[in-house]
Amino acid sequence: MAVTLRDIRVWDTGEHIDLVVPTTGSPVFGRGVDAPDVDASRLTVAPGFADPHVHFRDPGQTAKETMITGCRAAAAGGYTSVLIMPNTVPAIDGEPVLPDELGAAEVLESGCRTVIDYLQHYEAIHDVTLPVRYDLCVAATKGRAGAVASDPERWGWYVRGVDEEHKDAAQLAHPVTAVSDDGSAVPSGAVLREVLDNCRKTGLYLIEHCEHHETGAVNAGPVADRLGVPGIPEETELAVVARDIELVRETGVHVHFQHVSTAIAFDAIRAAKAEGLPVTCETAPHYIALCDEDLLRYGTMAKMNPPLRSAADRDAVLAAIADGTVDMIATDHAPHTLGEKQLGFLDAPNGIIGLECAYGVCHKTLVDGGIVSDARLIELMGVAPAAMMGHPALNLTTAIDLQDDGHAGANGRRVLDLGRLASPDLADLVILDTAEQWTIRADDFKSKARNTPFDGWNVTGRAKATIVGGQFAALNN
Incomplete structure (x- = not known):
C-alpha cells in the first residue's frame, strides 16, 4: 500500500x-x-530535522524520560535523527558498569557490560522499534567527572567506520560520533589536551558546553537582583569559548560550541570562523524566543544553563542567526519532573524540553519575524545538523x-x-x-x-x- x-x-x-x-x-x-x-x-516536504543535543535520561533517570518517550517526542516534532548526550547514569564513557553504581541494574540486568552496549541494543532489549535514528556521544572524561580523560580503548571500536565488518546491525545503526562532557565544560589543562588528542586520533569532534560557573542561578543583572538570587556573568561563556578557540588554532580539532547565548561569545566565534578555524556553533529555541526578563513570568520553567541572558544578548542571538554565525539550532531537550522544577531558583535543575515545539517556536520567532526564510530555518534545523552528525540529507x-x-x-x-x-x-x-x-x-x-x-x-x-x-x-x- x-x-x-x-x-x-x-x-x-x-x-x-x-x-x-x-x-x-x-x-x-x-x-x-x-x-x-x-x-x-x-x-x-523537506529533509527531516536533526538534533545534535538531546538528553533522554536512559539509563538511570527514567522517571524523567526514556529512550521510548524521547524518540517518540522527536518524531512528533519532525526529527528523524538525534544525538544522545553522555550524561546518562552511569555516563556513556565506555567503561564497564559496576554493580554498585547508580543506574547499573538497568544495564547489567539486560546482559550488557557498558552503557554503549545497552543503548545500541535498546530496541532488542525492550522489544520495541524506535521511530527515529540515534547516535551516541561519548563522555570526554571518565564518569563525566572532569578528572581523567575517557579511554578510546574503551569506546574507539564503536566509532562509525571502525571494523564495521565485525559489528552487528545495532552497532552499525547507533555509532559513537562525537565527544562531550555536556552539562559542564571539559576542565582546562592536561585533561582537555588529552581529550582533544583523543578526538584527533579517532576523527571525532568535541562538543563543548561553553559555559562554566561555580555559583549562580540566573543571568547576572537586574532580573537576578529582583529575584534575589546570585547571578551568572556572561563572561563565564566567553572564557570557555576563547580558551577552546585558542586550542583549535593549535590542534586543528573541530570544536562545536553548544547553546551559545551571549553577544561576546558570538563575536569570538565569528572572528574564529573568519580566520578559517574549524569551529561550529548552535543556539537553542529558548535563547531565540526568550530573555532573562521572562523568568519573572515563567519562573523555574525557564531556568537553564547557560541561563537566559539579557534582551540585548537575545538580539545578538538573532543577529548571529541572520548573518550565518549560528550553524544550527539544537533543542538541548532536557526532561525533568515537575516536582524538581518546583524547588525554586536555587535548587531546581536546569533545562527545558523542546523537541515537540521547537519548529513552531522558531518559525514564529524567526520566519514570521523576518530573520530567516522558511528554507533557511530548514537548513538550520535539518540539513546542517544532519551533515555534522554524518547523516547527509536526501x-x-x-x-x-x-x-x-x-x-x-x-x-x-x-x-x-x-x-x-x-x-x-x-x-x-x-x-x-x-x-x-x-x-x-x-x-x-x-x-x-x-x-x-x-x-x-x-x-x-x-x-x-x-x-x-x-x-x-x-x-x-
Whole structure:
C-alpha cells in the first residue's frame, strides 16, 4: 500500500510534486488506506530535522524520560535523527558498569557490560522499534567527572567506520560520533589536551558546553537582583569559548560550541570562523524566543544553563542567526519532573524540553519575524545538523530527476516514489505546514516530561508527518 501526497511543495526549489510514501495501512492525515490520495497543496516536504543535543535520561533517570518517550517526542516534532548526550547514569564513557553504581541494574540486568552496549541494543532489549535514528556521544572524561580523560580503548571500536565488518546491525545503526562532557565544560589543562588528542586520533569532534560557573542561578543583572538570587556573568561563556578557540588554532580539532547565548561569545566565534578555524556553533529555541526578563513570568520553567541572558544578548542571538554565525539550532531537550522544577531558583535543575515545539517556536520567532526564510530555518534545523552528525540529507530534486522517466503525474506534476528509490532507507523527511497556527499543549506531548515555558504559546508552522527510511514514523493530524 502507499499514500500519495499530491501537489506537495519541495522545500528548496518550490516545485510541486506528487510524493508517494509506502504505508502499512494506518490512517494518514485522517484518511485510511481506502482513500490513499491526500491534497497536500498546503504542505512542504523537506529533509527531516536533526538534533545534535538531546538528553533522554536512559539509563538511570527514567522517571524523567526514556529512550521510548524521547524518540517518540522527536518524531512528533519532525526529527528523524538525534544525538544522545553522555550524561546518562552511569555516563556513556565506555567503561564497564559496576554493580554498585547508580543506574547499573538497568544495564547489567539486560546482559550488557557498558552503557554503549545497552543503548545500541535498546530496541532488542525492550522489544520495541524506535521511530527515529540515534547516535551516541561519548563522555570526554571518565564518569563525566572532569578528572581523567575517557579511554578510546574503551569506546574507539564503536566509532562509525571502525571494523564495521565485525559489528552487528545495532552497532552499525547507533555509532559513537562525537565527544562531550555536556552539562559542564571539559576542565582546562592536561585533561582537555588529552581529550582533544583523543578526538584527533579517532576523527571525532568535541562538543563543548561553553559555559562554566561555580555559583549562580540566573543571568547576572537586574532580573537576578529582583529575584534575589546570585547571578551568572556572561563572561563565564566567553572564557570557555576563547580558551577552546585558542586550542583549535593549535590542534586543528573541530570544536562545536553548544547553546551559545551571549553577544561576546558570538563575536569570538565569528572572528574564529573568519580566520578559517574549524569551529561550529548552535543556539537553542529558548535563547531565540526568550530573555532573562521572562523568568519573572515563567519562573523555574525557564531556568537553564547557560541561563537566559539579557534582551540585548537575545538580539545578538538573532543577529548571529541572520548573518550565518549560528550553524544550527539544537533543542538541548532536557526532561525533568515537575516536582524538581518546583524547588525554586536555587535548587531546581536546569533545562527545558523542546523537541515537540521547537519548529513552531522558531518559525514564529524567526520566519514570521523576518530573520530567516522558511528554507533557511530548514537548513538550520535539518540539513546542517544532519551533515555534522554524518547523516547527509536526501537531495529531493536529484531523487526526482533520477525517477523522471518522462511520464508526469496528475496535472503535469513530477512524481517521487519513495518505494522506488535505489536506497529507500535514506529517505528521512519531514512534512511541514509552514502556515498552520496552533497552540502548544504540553499535556499532549509524547515526552514524559512537561517542563517547558512554551506551554500555551500560539505559534505558526508545524510538522505534520515524519518519514524515516521511506516510511511514516509519526503523524500529527
